[in-house]
Amino acid sequence: MKILVLEDDQFVQRVLISYLKEKGHQVSLFSSFKELRNNxxxxxxxxxxLDLEENLIGLKALELIVARAKYKVVFSGHDEFEIIAKAYELGADDFITKPFDRVSISSLLKRASILINGSRSSYILKDFKTTDESLMAQIMELETxxxxxxxxxxxxxxGVGKTTLAEVIHKNSDLSGKFVHVNCSEFSEQLLESEIFGHVKGAFTxxxxxxxxxxxxxDNGTLxxxxxxxxxxxxxxxxxxxxxKKSxxxxxxxxxxxxxxxxxSATCDPLDELIEKGSFRxxxxxxxxxxxxxxxxxxxxKSDVDYFIHDELAKSKRKIHxxxxxxEELLNYSWPGNIRELVHVMEKILHMNKGVISKEDLHLEREVQKEKIDLHSKIDQLNVPPQFLDYAxxxxxxxxxxxxxxxxxxxxxxYNDxxxxxxxxxxxxSTNSFYKIMKRVKQSLEDK
Known part of the structure; x- marks a missing residue:
């Protein structure tokens, strides 16, 4: 990539430029607003x-460069909400605070390259967002x-984005037909057959x-x-x-x-285990x-957690800090609900009545997990109904x-409709376990 660095601090210049060149990028250094203005x-x-020469003159530089750079990153020792909001309003794509390290710059370069590169592979990666190198390599292989x-x-x-990936695959294929989505878990057996194969009038009640x-x-599309x-x-x-037979x-x-x-097709269940049990052909x-x-x-x-946090912040019209x-709490959380959960959490954060968010404002599932652990450690104190013991x-x-x-x-x-x-x-x-238990439920109801 062809990269501009506008920075007057010699130490930051050396560290940043050295890393960028190490990664094979072409770097142009400008040490003053005047130099940039003449280019x-x-x-x-x-x-x-942002703090070039005088306080926040970098905002003027951002206005000057916004039409001449595909991806704009501002950095500063300031982290006030108003400054962050102003930078995004002027066209910044990312905002990082000093001091920064190689990990944060590496993650930022990945985010930028996805949006800058115009190949079909990058177009896929633009729709199916990831900065994970292993996953990106798999997607490149998938393209064939x-x-x-x-x-x-x-x-x-x-929650990892299987539906999104399926849509992107169809979008980038040469198929002229529609993308048709069927969630097999949302229908009873009879309705699922009708949903997939259709029916004629009078086929059933x-x-x-x-x-x-x-x-x-x-037809001519993707199921x-x-x-x-x-x-x-x-x-x-x-x-x-x-x-x-295609019929x-x-x-x-x-x-x-x-x-x-x-x-x-997609599933979160281990099909090899279901095949062994005889429930999948x-x-x-x-x-x-x-x-x-x-x-x-x-x-x-982990790099994707960082990416999605920044992406949700950048997409929102309301700017927070x-x-x-x-x-760190968001970055190190386990995200059992994956991307779906992260997006939901970020939406809640962006709707809080605060411009600056601290750890105490987050209510992640760790508290629930801790309660479960405490409950398990005090299992001997639980009051089990006597009839349960008699039945057992x-x-x-x-x-x-x-x-x-x-x-x-x-x-x-x-309760869940x-x-x-x-x-x-x-x-x-798992969906398979759900249906096994539900089969027993139906049998119990029929026996009554």
Whole structure:
């Protein structure tokens, strides 16, 4: 990259320029506002010291360079809310405080390169944001599969961005059709079959008109099967045949429907374990896993935590300042809900009635985790209802545990408006475990 550095401190000049050149960048140094004013060059990236020569003259320099640099970074010993807000208003893309280190500069360079580089790979990375070098390398490899109709299987925990990645793959493919999303966990077995394959009028109770299935809607496009592991086995077999033949029969119809679609599927559950248990077909797995892409959890992508914090701050019209202790708390948090949780937390922060946020203002899940640990350490003090003990003695502990699972799952499911994914996430269950317990619930209700 062609980089401008506007800085009059000789020590900062040496440290910053040495690091930038070490990374292979072309650097132009300016030590005064006058020097910059006399220069008309354009740059990929500009580093601007706000405290150059006199207090905050760097803001004038920012106004001067904003149209001549693709990515503008300001740095200062000041961290007041008003200064940060003003810099962003004038067109800054990033704001870092002195003193800074190599880690923060490295993260910043990655963020800038994603937006500056205009290749298709960078376009993908612009939509699917990451600064993690390992993940970026995987995405570059994934690009070789994008233009084909080969199936792609996306694996990774909830909230890492599998749906976003699927949309980006479709967007960058040569397919002329639609991106059609089906969340397999949101429908009952019968409704899921109708959702995917469609149905004809009168196929079942309530089918008062024909319905075009998502397979047909995805003709010449992409069918994205989210939460794949929750698909019932008989539907897995029907889907396998549809993928192989590029044709299928809607529910209640004897007329074959043709559709040339590409399949991208995603799950947070371990399919190899489900195959061993017999709840997922190995032949369907091999058909869908033409290319398998694993999106790692955010806790294993520390540079991305930093990236998303800055990205959410930069996108917001309201500018706030995170104090160092608050920033460190966010950076070192485990983010069990991954990107989805981080974005939600940042939204709450940006809506606080404060311009400067400290650690005490954050209410992360660590407090809940601590309560769980304390509860576990005092388990001998819990008051277990006598009838629980009597039931366990008569029917066995395993049976008691199963009854408690059924009770909790059933009432949580009702409380969450019968949303499978929301209930499973809340209870820390895989989709497969959810359906196993729910099957017992239905059996218990039928036996009554």
């Amino acid at each position: 008309k060059e354009s740059f990929d990236l500009a580093f601007i010291d 599969y994008i233009s084909s109709k080969s199936p792609i299987l996306l694996l990774g925990p909830t 309530g089918a008062d008109q024909d319905k075009v299935g998502k397979l047909k809607l995805a 994205f099967l989210d939460e794949l592991s929750s698909m019932p086995e008989y539907l897995q077999n029907k889907l396998l045949k549809a993928i192989e 299928f029969y809607p529910v209640g119809s004897d007329r074959e429907v043709k559709s040339d679609f590409r399949v991208i 190995s032949d369907l797995y091999y058909r869908l896993s033409g290319y398998t892409f694993v999106v790692p959890a955010l806790v294993n992508r 995170l104090k160092e202790d608050a920033y 003695k008569e029917n066995g502990l395993r049976d008691l545990v199963e009854k408690i699972e059924e009770f909790v799952l059933y009432h949580s499911f009702k 019968e949303k499978v994914r929301r209930t499973a996430d809340e209870l820390g269950l």
